[in-house]
Amino acid sequence: MESTKSNPRDATGSDLSDQIKAVTRDSHVRAENTQLMLNYQKGQITQTQYKLLLCSLYEIYQALEEELDRNANHLAVQPIYFPQELARLESLELDLEHFFGPHWRKRITIGKNSPLLLVAHAYTRYLGDLSGGQVLGKITQKSLGLSGNKGVLFFSFPGVSSPNKFKQLYRSRMNSIELTEKQRREVLDEATRAFEFNIEVFDDLQKMLSITQEASSEKGNATESKTASNAFSSSPVLQFALGVGITLATVGMGVYAF
Numbered sequence: 413m414e415s416t417k418s419n420p421r422d423a424t425g426s427d428l429s430d431q432i433k434a435v436t437r438d439s440h441v442r443a444e445n446t447q448l449m450l451n452y453q454k455g456q457i458t459q460t461q462y463k464l465l466l467c468s469l470y471e472i473y474q475a476l477e478e479e480l481d482r483n484a485n486h487l488a489v490q491p492i493y494f495p496q497e498l499a500r501l502e503s504l505e506l507d508l509e510h511f512f513g514p515h516w517r518k519r520i521t522i523g524k525n526s527p528l529l530l531v532a533h534a535y536t537r538y539l540g541d542l543s544g545g546q547v548l549g550k551i552t553q554k555s556l557g558l559s560g561n562k563g564v565l566f567f568s569f570p571g572v573s574s575p576n577k578f579k580q581l582y583r584s585r586m587n588s589i590e591l592t593e594k595q596r597r598e599v600l601d602e603a604t605r606a607f608e609f610n611i612e613v614f615d616d617l618q619k620m621l622s623i624t625q626e627a628s629s630e631k632g633n634a635t636e637s638k639t640a641s642n643a644f645s646s647s648p649v650l651q652f653a654l655g656v657g658i659t660l661a662t663v664g665m666g667v668y669a670f
């Protein structure tokens with residue numbers, strides 16, 4: 413009977429870290445070129461946009477890190493489990509508190525048990541945060557005139573002294589995970605879906621931002637909040653590929669608080 417386990421360095425001669433980068437290359441280009449990210453790179457980020465982005469990131473990381481913590485001992489998760497170095501939730505909470513004050517409220521999300529697929533989501537977010545995210549952090553700080561790390565803790569990784577070296581360590585940990593060919597395909601497919609999901613979030617945020625911009629330029633218009641809430645409910649639901657459903661209502665709540 414043929415073995416179901418494959419060595420990470422298998423017949424394809426390629427590591428998981430190389431394969432995941434290769435299968436998400438096109439999606440990365442598309443993510444970089446979403447309107448939100450293009451504006452961001454040009455320094456065209458307003459406080460409203462950034463606050464809205466923080467709200468969605470909070471939902472994403474709450475789901476991701478809850479699942480990573482819960483599955484910390486799973487064979488596929490354990491090698492890439494770096495809560496000390498990578499966890500973003502606390503920083504996001506402090507950033508949200510910075511912008512919204514101490515009374516912002518946590519929202520509840522529901523997780524599903526598919527630990528192996530967490531590898532794809534953790535890769536997409538954390539390696540992204542340690543790459544382009546470092547540039548975006550500097551842009552945010554400069555564009556919004558924030559002092560020090562206040563409001564931009566999300567982008568800063570005090571437990572990581574060299575992002576590049578850490579990315580190498582992370583890749584080697586990914587490559588040490590024992591996967592069957594089927595599981596490997598599942599992780600690679602999930603990584604593409606994770607990118608697609610992130611692109612969807614950015615596109616939805618961009619839509620919402622156009623609405624809030626329209627709304628604020630029509631101040632005093634009685635139909636304003638009705639228009640916005642209709643648009644929220646018709647906009648696609650932010651479906652986290654982990655199986656976590658994040659409703660626009662949550663982000664919508666953020667919008668009204670701006």
Ligand code: HEM
Pocket residue numbers: 429432433440443444449450452453535536537539540541543544545547548607610
């Ligand atoms: C303004 C937008 C973005 C810029 C400028 C940017 C830029 C970069 C750069 C320069 C790298 C390093 C490439 C390398 O080491 O070969 C990188 C890697 C990465 N980025 Fe982005 N990025 C952006 C958006 C995103 C988004 C939205 C995501 C996902 C949600 C993402 C996920 C990743 C991942 C996972 C990696 C690691 C690739 C690997 O080495 O396997 N990036 N990015």
